[in-house]
Each structure stands twice: as C-alpha cells, then as structure tokens.
Amino acid sequence: MTERYADVIIDIAHEKVDKVFQYKIPTGLAQAVYPGVRVHVPFGRGNQEKVGYVVDISEETDYPAEKIKAVLGVDEKGMSVEGRQIQIAYWLKSQYGSTTIAALKTVLPVRQKQKPLEKKKVLRCLSAAQTAQAAVECAKKHQRAKARMLAALETEEELPYELVRQKLNVAASTLQALEKQGYLTIEKESCYRNPVRMTDRQENRPVLNPAQQKVIDGVMGSYREGHPGVHLVHGVTGSGKTEVYLGIIEQMIAMGKQAVMLIPEIALTYQTLLRFYKRFGDRVSVMNSTLSAGEKYDQIERAKSGEIDVIIGPRSALFTPFPNLGVIVMDEEHENSYKSETSPKYHARETAIYIASLCGASVVLGSATPSLEAYYRASLGQYQLYEMRERPGNSVLPVVHITDLRKELKEGNRSIFGRKLRSLMEERLFQKEQTILFLNRRGYAGFVSCRACGHVMKCPHCDVSLSEHRNGTLTCHYCGYQERKPEKCPTCASPYLMGFKAGTEQVEEAIHREFPGARVLRMDADTTRKKESYEKILSAFADEEADILVGTQMIVKGHDFPGVTLVGVLAADLSLNRSDYRAGERTFQLLTQAAGRAGRGERPGEVVIQTYQPEHYSVVYAAKQDYGGFYGEEIAYRELLGYPPVEHMLAVLIASRVQEEGEKLGEQMAELIRKEMGEAGGLRVIGPAQASIGKLSDWYRHTLYLRHGNYQVLVEVKDKLERFCKEHEQREQTVQFDFDPMNTY
Numbered sequence: 001m002t003e004r005y006a007d008v009i010i011d012i013a014h015e016k017v018d019k020v021f022q023y024k025i026p027t028g029l030a031q032a033v034y035p036g037v038r039v040h041v042p043f044g045r046g047n048q049e050k051v052g053y054v055v056d057i058s059e060e061t062d063y064p065a066e067k068i069k070a071v072l073g074v075d076e077k078g079m080s081v082e083g084r085q086i087q088i089a090y091w092l093k094s095q096y097g098s099t100t101i102a103a104l105k106t107v108l109p110v111r112q113k114q115k116p117l118e119k120k121k122v123l124r125c126l127s128a129a130q131t132a133q134a135a136v137e138c139a140k141k142h143q144r145a146k147a148r149m150l151a152a153l154e155t156e157e158e159l160p161y162e163l164v165r166q167k168l169n170v171a172a173s174t175l176q177a178l179e180k181q182g183y184l185t186i187e188k189e190s191c192y193r194n195p196v197r198m199t200d201r202q203e204n205r206p207v208l209n210p211a212q213q214k215v216i217d218g219v220m221g222s223y224r225e226g227h228p229g230v231h232l233v234h235g236v237t238g239s240g241k242t243e244v245y246l247g248i249i250e251q252m253i254a255m256g257k258q259a260v261m262l263i264p265e266i267a268l269t270y271q272t273l274l275r276f277y278k279r280f281g282d283r284v285s286v287m288n289s290t291l292s293a294g295e296k297y298d299q300i301e302r303a304k305s306g307e308i309d310v311i312i313g314p315r316s317a318l319f320t321p322f323p324n325l326g327v328i329v330m331d332e333e334h335e336n337s338y339k340s341e342t343s344p345k346y347h348a349r350e351t352a353i354y355i356a357s358l359c360g361a362s363v364v365l366g367s368a369t370p371s372l373e374a375y376y377r378a379s380l381g382q383y384q385l386y387e388m389r390e391r392p393g394n395s396v397l398p399v400v401h402i403t404d405l406r407k408e409l410k411e412g413n414r415s416i417f418g419r420k421l422r423s424l425m426e427e428r429l430f431q432k433e434q435t436i437l438f439l440n441r442r443g444y445a446g447f448v449s450c451r452a453c454g455h456v457m458k459c460p461h462c463d464v465s466l467s468e469h470r471n472g473t474l475t476c477h478y479c480g481y482q483e484r485k486p487e488k489c490p491t492c493a494s495p496y497l498m499g500f501k502a503g504t505e506q507v508e509e510a511i512h513r514e515f516p517g518a519r520v521l522r523m524d525a526d527t528t529r530k531k532e533s534y535e536k537i538l539s540a541f542a543d544e545e546a547d548i549l550v551g552t553q554m555i556v557k558g559h560d561f562p563g564v565t566l567v568g569v570l571a572a573d574l575s576l577n578r579s580d581y582r583a584g585e586r587t588f589q590l591l592t593q594a595a596g597r598a599g600r601g602e603r604p605g606e607v608v609i610q611t612y613q614p615e616h617y618s619v620v621y622a623a624k625q626d627y628g629g630f631y632g633e634e635i636a637y638r639e640l641l642g643y644p645p646v647e648h649m650l651a652v653l654i655a656s657r658v659q660e661e662g663e664k665l666g667e668q669m670a671e672l673i674r675k676e677m678g679e680a681g682g683l684r685v686i687g688p689a690q691a692s693i694g695k696l697s698d699w700y701r702h703t704l705y706l707r708h709g710n711y712q713v714l715v716e717v718k719d720k721l722e723r724f725c726k727e728h729e730q731r732e733q734t735v736q737f738d739f740d741p742m743n744t745y
C-alpha cells in the first residue's frame, strides 16, 4: 500500500497557517485521519507531544520518507469548531482550486488581540415630540446631519452607535454637539443596564400574511423533522422577505441555535439593520469592510463563545464559527458579490449549502430575481420553492415605459434622453420630485452595435457579442474567433456601427446642458472611492439635496428614496451585450431592481427603459416584472448551448510573462485533458484563447474553458491540471481556476 501523509498545522492562527508539517499516517489510523481532525504529533527536536490540525492528505512528500515522523493518535474530543473550519477550508481548496494556505486564510480570522469592541448607544433625552420639533428647526437651518439624527431618534429612543455613525452618516463631532445641547446622550455598554429597552420586542410587529407564514412553517417544519434542506424564497421587492428571515431566525434562537444572515454590503441599509437590532438587540453583530482586523477577531471570538446569536454581513460572514449553527440566510441570493474574486473563487451559495450540511443547518435563499442556478435547482426539486407575489399594504408596482432608441435616432433625436424620459424629467423637476438615472456602465465591454437598427455583432459559434479591440478586430472571448470590424452594418448597411461609450460623467454634463438649474449628484466608482462617500451621497440624496441622482448599478440596490417617482434606464443594452452568457440574466435583474426603485413612497412611480433592443426578452419581461416568463426563455437558451446551470463550466486563467509560454501551457493542458479524459462523456474543451484583457500589467493572459454536466468531472480536470502544473512549473507563470465563472476572462 502507498504511504499516506498528513499535513498538520500546530498553530491555527491565520498568519501562521503556512507553517505546515508532514507526518506519516500509520495504517491503523488511515480511516480516522482526515482534514479537520485534531491529532497528537511529536514535535521539534525533543519530540514533545503536541496537538495539531490536519489540513491536507497527500501521497507524496518532498522529504526523504524515512525522516518523516508518524502521527501518534487522533484526539478523542471529536470535531471542534476550529476543526470544522479547517474542513471547510479543505473543501474550498478541493472544490474551487487554490492553495491550502489561501483556503485557510479565507476561513480563519486574523488573530489580533485588542481591547474588546466597546459597544456604545445613542439615547434620546427629550420626548418624541420635542425631538421632532428640534429636527424641523435644524432642517430649517440646513443642519442636515443634525436633522437626520434627531428624526431617527424621534422614532427610536435609542440606537446603536455604529449604526448612527456608519449608516446614518452622522459625524462624531455632530453627536457631541447634540449631546452638549441636551438632545441626546452617548452611553457605554458597561454602564448600560436595561438590555430590553431598545428592543421593544413585541411592538410594531406586523401580523404575517399566509404567504409569509407558509415559508416560516416550511423551513422550521423540515428543520424539526431533521431535513433542514435548502429553501428558495422568490418574492417581489417589498413582499415581506426580511420579515420572514426575522421570523425564522427568531425561532432558531429560541431553540438555542445561531444564524448567519448574508446581505451584500451594498444592500446593508440603515432601515434593514435597524430591524435586526430591534428584534435581536445586543445578540446581533454586523460584519462589514470598515471593521479593523482586531474588531473582526473580537466579533468572531464573541460568536464562538456564544455571546451573539446572529451575524449580519457579506460573503465572509459565512465563516463565523458558531458552535450551534441553525440557519444560513442569504438575501439577494442572485448578487454577483457572493462570488469571491480572489482564489479560492468560491460561491457563497454553494459554500453555505456545504457548511449547513456539516452543521445540520437550514439554508434560506431569497430574491426578487433569483439566479438561474437557484431557480433551476428548485425546479429540479433540489430546493424547496416558495413564491411571495404580493406586497403587504397597498404599495403598487410602477408603470413602465419602453423607449426605442433606434426610433429616436431615426426621428432626429440624438440626445441621450429620449423624448418620453425628457418630458417626465421636466415634469418631476417642476413638481420637485426626484429622479434616478441609471447607466449600466459596467456593461461597457467594447461591444459593437448598430445605432440605426440595433444589430449587435456576435460570434457565429458562441452566441455572445464580439468585443472590439483597438486594432479594429472583433474577437470572441469564448472561442477566439476573430473578424475585422465591418464598415457598415451587415443588416441595414448603416454606417453608424459603433461601440457605446457614454459614461456617467457624460450623462451629468448632458443634464447640465439640457436641464439647466437641475441639481445633480453622481455616484459611480470614481465618486465613491473614499470609504464614507458612498453613504454621503446617499444621505445627501435622501435629504433631497439634489433633484437627480446619476449612477451605475450601485444605486439600484436595496435603497428606499421615498421622494423618487421616476427612474430612467439610459441604455438597457449596455449589459445585454457583454460578451458573456449571463448578459441576459444580468440585464433582467438590473432592470427589474431598477424599476423597483420607483415609487417606494406614497406616490406611484414611473420607469423609462431606453433601449436599442425593445424586443429583447430580458427587456420585455423586466418591464412586465415577469420572472417566470424570463426564466422560461433564459433556461431554454442555456439548455441549448450547455451553459450553467444546466452544465458546469471551468475557466482556467493562465497568466504568463512570456506570451508564447502562456499559450504553450494552455495548449499542453488542453491536449492533456483531451488525451486523458477524452471528449466522450460530454466533456468539452474550448481554447486556449487570448483572454479579453489579453495583457495586464505586462502579464499575458490566456484562457481555457471546459464544460461538463457533472461538476465533479470538472473537479477531476482541475486536479489533473494542478498536478500537471506542479510538474511543469515555470517561473513567472500562474494558473487560476474559476468554476461557473460570473464573468468571462
């Protein structure tokens, strides 16, 4: 029998995980030693016995075999919380491809001792009426931050300090000034004596409607029966999904369990967080990118020791080491930010399902526009599906208009505002109501379309749009197909065949030109570079300091602006024509979510979608807010072409200093897979081809795509390629794997 070795780390601090020691696994322990298990090993010169964690198993070693010591025994205490985290890291590494160290660092927190996080609260000192009066006076004096703070305190007697600082965007100096004026006090947790006060727990709770009750009963019922499972809640925006999450988490806590609540950072709004604080008080903690490493570590220690029951945060909150996890909830399940962009390139959905299976926990996914993946699995019966079609109360869905930009051009309108949008904007300015203009600049990836007829230049082999390169060629990033850019549109012979290049800045200029006097705020990657400026722009807009907010996709997420009664999507096609099979899905999601921004207050909203392809199914179904119709068309397309979720896809990204070597490595890899695994069994090997960004900081990039119906076949491919790379390792070359990629490379 071949010898097997265990890679063991003695100290599992994040910064020490690269200190890995190899031990032989005695045959008697072959079954008992696997990643995550605690083992006793002889350590150092004196062979002192120590406890370590197994992080990997291998059949090879870089040392002379006779020099390697053997594992002494397996720890009797069973799997620990830390062991489980290592198990998760091992799974990440094997499912997504990465080094053991990168996987461990993803899962384990940076150990950094610091003074425990000091919890502070902002307490109201005057009555609600007096506070409201003060808020009005501050608003009159244009003291907007003060007004915002006081208005929040009118309804809440006390608020967590971090919530006020971060989400209400009130500066510490403003708080001090208000404290001096006698409107509020700031208290430290340690002198805080009445933990239930903030959580007027029983009040203001809506009576759940039957659709909501059905989800809670379904999730809790299967949990109690011992089949926690995965549940998908498809509910239109405002249908009461958050209320459902609160209900499920509450029941879990009552059973002594803990909960992970995943929310994309961009959707972590004041209103949403407040609801969690009100329901769970000090038992909830919020994880976000503004926390320091020390604060994060402290938070994780508190989770481990049972001081908190709920953690709210983005993707990485998944790895919170709760001793008794009951449920992982994933709101806005379709969001791209759930996929890690660095290695291991894990998806939070799949990882949540794996972690839940280890802990016997439930998974609840929620979205108004579920990902094709989730809805497809639900249709196969792998997830339990719940539909929530109505909004409680009487808020109505907005009226949607579609403008055909081809017609606008034909009729002589060259402005980026179609006539419908222009007249509605004028109306709003006159009525002092707010408008959001949305430009999906992210979609600008060099696609080329005809401004006269809307024809898009596509790859004849892949049904994705071609990208324009500077030298005038059009390239397909899936198969490498190339052609010269034609002089005229192949469909209508118009010379207006061009890339769409308007950015948010140009839109802002156009507003100044065409609507003089309108007050504009712009939000995009440029204006939000500083940490707090995102919140700043949002609160300025919420305070009605501007009439029009122009922005990229970051403005369409989860924010409520009651003053907004018009949403304009300037060119819906921008996301449609990404050279990417997910383009239709992304467009549908963005349009549906953008439409959901209009008319959140009392007044009904209107939406204008401007597009060169008004007949495209993503546009048509988004305008009707018809998810089912969209899903039907989209899944048929994926089935036809074998794209995820119907089949799985593995992208291999090769970066190389020397162009030819990258290409050669790619070819060798493709050949190896063709030879060893064959194209039989449905494995498709596509490429190598130059990546869409062919050169990045002087590294040449090539891609290889593999597709198969069975994910584990692709994992096998990845394992083979990893071994191959190890043997053929070149200096100045890196290979990365990305399963079911969100973007093409």
Ligand code: ADP
Pocket (backbone or CB within 6 Å): 206, 207, 208, 209, 212, 235, 236, 237, 238, 239, 240, 241, 242, 243, 244, 392, 393
């Ligand atoms: P979603 O998360 O689906 O967008 P929310 O849970 O935020 O929906 O609910 C939208 C609004 O409706 C919130 O203001 C919420 O308080 C309210 N709401 C939720 N459920 C009910 C209910 N059963 N009765 C009355 N109002 C409700």
Ligand code: ZN
Pocket (backbone or CB within 6 Å): 450, 451, 452, 453, 454, 455, 489, 490, 491, 492, 493, 494
């Ligand atoms: Zn044309």
Ligand code: ZN
Pocket (backbone or CB within 6 Å): 459, 460, 461, 462, 463, 476, 477, 478, 479, 480, 481
């Ligand atoms: Zn192609």
